[in-house]
Amino acid sequence: MSNAGIRVNLNVISSKNDDDKGPSGPSGPS
Numbered sequence: 001m002s003n004a005g006i007r008v009n010l011n012v013i014s015s016k017n018d019d020d021k022g023p024s025g026p027s028g029p030s
Helices: 002-021
Strands: none
16 A cells, blocks of 8 residues: 555656656656
């Protein structure tokens, strides 16, 4: 159950990183 929350947080962080780099392409939950 905890892993699910951690994965969501990682996805949110990844999304923010993509935004900082620019709209080069949303990786999403890989």
